Amino acid sequence: MSGGTLAVLALTVAAAAFVQGTSGLGFALIVAPVAGLLDPGLLPVFVLTAMIPLNLYVAWRERHSLDLRGAGWITAARLTATPAGLALLWVVPEGDLGAVVGAATVLAAVVSLAVPAFVPGPGAYVGAGVVTGLTETATGVGGPPLALVYQHRPPAELRATVALCFLVGEVASLALLFATGRGRTADMAVAVLLLPALAAGAALSRLVHRRVDAKRMRAFVLVFALVSGVALMAGG
Numbered sequence: 001m002s003g004g005t006l007a008v009l010a011l012t013v014a015a016a017a018f019v020q021g022t023s024g025l026g027f028a029l030i031v032a033p034v035a036g037l038l039d040p041g042l043l044p045v046f047v048l049t050a051m052i053p054l055n056l057y058v059a060w061r062e063r064h065s066l067d068l069r070g071a072g073w074i075t076a077a078r079l080t081a082t083p084a085g086l087a088l089l090w091v092v093p094e095g096d097l098g099a100v101v102g103a104a105t106v107l108a109a110v111v112s113l114a115v116p117a118f119v120p121g122p123g124a125y126v127g128a129g130v131v132t133g134l135t136e137t138a139t140g141v142g143g144p145p146l147a148l149v150y151q152h153r154p155p156a157e158l159r160a161t162v163a164l165c166f167l168v169g170e171v172a173s174l175a176l177l178f179a180t181g182r183g184r185t186a187d188m189a190v191a192v193l194l195l196p197a198l199a200a201g202a203a204l205s206r207l208v209h210r211r212v213d214a215k216r217m218r219a220f221v222l223v224f225a226l227v228s229g230v231a232l233m234a235g236g
Helices: 002-022 027-038 045-061 069-090 094-114 121-140 143-150 155-179 185-193 195-209 215-234
Strands: none
Touching: 002 027, 002 045, 002 121, 002 155, 002 185, 002 195, 002 215, 027 045, 027 094, 027 143, 045 185, 045 195, 069 121, 069 143, 069 185, 069 195, 094 143, 121 143, 121 155, 121 215, 185 195
């Protein structure tokens, strides 16, 4: 990997860590399309690995706002769907994975912008968990379904609960990917190399996460996802 590519990834990771640490979503939506454009082989291991320390930090920072009931439903459904997400990797050629990420990102952004307010229940939790299990295991992008469920809840509850659900799911996805030979340690090494950039973005989010308008931040993330997803599909 060239120094220029690494620098672009570092800046992307730092910006994405700031966005997710502030709004509760956005890391994979920002990083996965960029990584897919630079090197499709980085997906999904690089994104999943990079998100683990970030979500551990956010979940601990806002642990007092956790929705444990919702997280339980989501995690159970998400773990059940993980093998099906792995199956997508066997069906979709690596060269086409970037286009799949782009299409999934655009669809998620459009749906997230269009869905009206609602009060989540077990059905919504399970649905979000299943879709997240499919998309995050295959592409590293799993935030939009969870954001949909919690988009009308207090920002701290969204950040903490989504982070916890991500954390459990990412560990499960990585374990399954490596157990079945679909994981590459080199992709994990890139994520580890970029930990300083991730830490910088996360630290910056701590300074502003209580003051930034979460609705505006969410809109920014989804618009960015729409544009980058279209670019990724065109590049594929």
